[in-house]
Each structure stands twice: as structure tokens, then as C-alpha cells.
Amino acid sequence: MEGMPRDGSQARARLRAAALELYRERGYDETTTAQIAARAGVTERTYFRHFADKREVLFDGEAELRAILVDAVAAAPDDLAPLPVMVRAFTAAVPLVIANRAVAQQRAEVIAVTPALRERAYAKTASLTDALADALTARGITRPTARLAAQVGMAAFDRASRSWADDPGLDLNTLIAQAADEVLALGST
Amino acid sequence: MEGMPRDGSQARARLRAAALELYRERGYDETTTAQIAARAGVTERTYFRHFADKREVLFDGEAELRAILVDAVAAAPDDLAPLPVMVRAFTAAVPLVIANRAVAQQRAEVIAVTPALRERAYAKTASLTDALADALTARGITRPTARLAAQVGMAAFDRASRSWADDPGLDLNTLIAQAADEVLALGST
């Protein structure tokens, strides 16, 4: 194309949209990166300049969530126990989660039926968990305990998210707090 | 080769060994599946008959661990709370873990420095977690709670494993119990 705008973020956004559409229409395995690029009006080579691989296009914007979580951990009161700190962090992210609900659900549907994408999703979650563990470590918590708290907090958030996905009428903030309570109740009959 | 033994499990074992060696010698990215096959004395096509992809060769034998965990969950007393059930399950797996320690460490080293392999490791862990959640569900525990307990239990086991990897002189059974206690203490300062 002759007069293509030189602003890369536009092409990037079109690639994101095209990929989500195609993955939903034809399935991930039946979609080629060339098709994604074509629908976005660029070449395959340009696709790989914006995204590291065929999966990554579905996992953009993770940085924003990470920043919110990490900042919330850093901002929590000094004397707060690890699990309540996690609750605060995820609570801080609730507005973003709610804002992205519509697209997130479409993505989740594709990911659910595609092993390769589930694998990437696990890796992204693990990456977020690492970031949370680092943030807890910065609060003076020992690294092994920080890792444990981050993983447990993420498990609680996962539990809350699923309930909320089933019934978006529920209050996600409340669900997060309840999930944390549920963790502490796992030791008692 | 003319007189190659027709027993596939031998080739499979050689492929496993060859892959671990090459991944350690040259790195995962610098190793081709053709090289693995060559070192094992078979063709590349045969490699892909035994393993689904280039990563899977490092994650064989997961089925054994899964069976032990699931059986232990099923065998636990009816009135035991979810987290203690997880402790029992992982405790039942300790002998296997100890027996595999030497090879497991070599694998862990490669995985640690290879994003593609870490990703697969996360997926394997998630798969085990799903199996544990299913086993808990069979005990009458609600699915969301079962998922939560399985993830929390896995986090505790991860915490215990890492301590044990750092100092194999410690008792892994004790570390698992301590990690579970630590989870329940995450809510208190």
C-alpha cells in the first residue's frame, strides 16, 4: 500500500482485532498468521514485528494489569498480612477487569478451546504471580513466603473471577474477599 | 538400520536421554529434533511418533505422579478438610519425588533457562491441578472450592519442593506440612 499511515499502533490494533475475529471464526489452528496480517492490511512480516508469535496477539495489555497490581501491593499499609495485601491488589484491579469484560470473555472462549493458547495463558498468569511475589518481597517478606502468598492470592482471584464470569451481577470485590476467606477455611472441616 | 529392535519403548527411552543431553549441552533453541533423533539412532519422524512436540520429551512420566496423587485423594478419610487432603496426596508422592531427584534436577535446570519449556511446565502443573480438583470433586466438594483447594495445595507443594531442592537434607514430608500451615497463616500478621 502506498499511503499507509506510519503509526505502528494502528496496525497493531488492527492485528489484534483481526486475530481475535479469525480465531473465533475459524479456530486458532485453522488460522494462519498470513491470514491475520492480510485482514489487518499488512504483511506477515509486519505481524511478527508487533507480536513475538502467533499466540501473543491475544495477550496484549497485560502490562497495564501488572502495573496496577504491583502498585497496589507497594501502596498497602506496612502492617498488613500477605493475603490481605493480595486482596487489596486484586481489588485495585477490579475496575480494569470490569472495563475489559466484554472483550475478555471473547478471548476466554477461544483460549478455553485451544491448548496452545491455554498454555500461554498459564505462562502469563505465572508471570503476573512472579511480579506480585517481587512486590511482596520489596515489603520485606521472605521470598519463599512471598511466592506462596502470590500464588495463593492468584488462586483466590481465579476463584472469584470464575464466579463473576458465571454471574456478572455479583460484586467482584466481595467475591475476592470471600475467596480469600475461603482459602483460610480450607484447613477446617 | 536393518536389525533394529522393534520394541518402541527402547527408542523412546533413548530419545528422552538424547534430548536431555542435547538440551543441556547446546541449549534447547540450538537443538533440532533431527539432532535428537540422530543421537537416539532413529529418524525425526519416529521422534514425533513418540512425542507430540519438541518440548514433550522432557515431560514424560507425568502420568505416574498424577495417579499417585489422585489415588491418595480418593483414599483419604471422608471427614478430612480439603487442605489436609492435599497434604496427604503430596505426602504420598514423596517417595516418587525423592527417587527422581537426580534426573529431575537436570531437567529443572534446562527448564529454568528456557521460556518455551517453562511454559510447558506450567501447563503440566495446571493439568495435575485439574486432576486433583476432579478428585476432590469426587469427594463431594463443590467444584469451585475443589479448584481453589487444588491450586492452593499445589502452591504449598511448590513452596516445599523449592526448600527441599535448596537443602535435600531436609525432610520433604515435614516441609509439605509446614507449607500448608504457612498458607493458613497468610491471613495473620
Next chain:
DNA sequence: CCTGTAGTGACAGTCACTGACACTACCGGA
């Protein structure tokens, strides 16, 4: 107007992975 820089297209190449077909060792029974 000139120059550096970022985004892109074009092209060639490697390698993971798959489908199809043929061959060979072995196991069971006729």
C-alpha cells in the same frame, strides 16, 4: 531542504510438525 529514525514490504531461508505409503520384525493361530 536535509537527515535521522521508525514502520514497513519483499524475499529467502530454517525448522517444527504432519500425512501418506512402503517395509520389516514379531506374535498369534491354522
Next chain:
DNA sequence: TCCGGTAGTGTCAGTGACTGTCACTACAGG
């Protein structure tokens, strides 16, 4: 003893993800 089925393998051809390289174009700042 022979014979047919089966499992494991080799060979070959092909697709598609991903990379390196080079040239070109739009735009910003001086």
C-alpha cells in the same frame, strides 16, 4: 511350519511459524 495381522519404523513431500536482511517510505526536527 507357514501365514496374516499388528506395531514400529524409514522415506518423502508438504505446510506453516518464525527469522535475517535489505531496500523503501513516511514523518520529525534542525
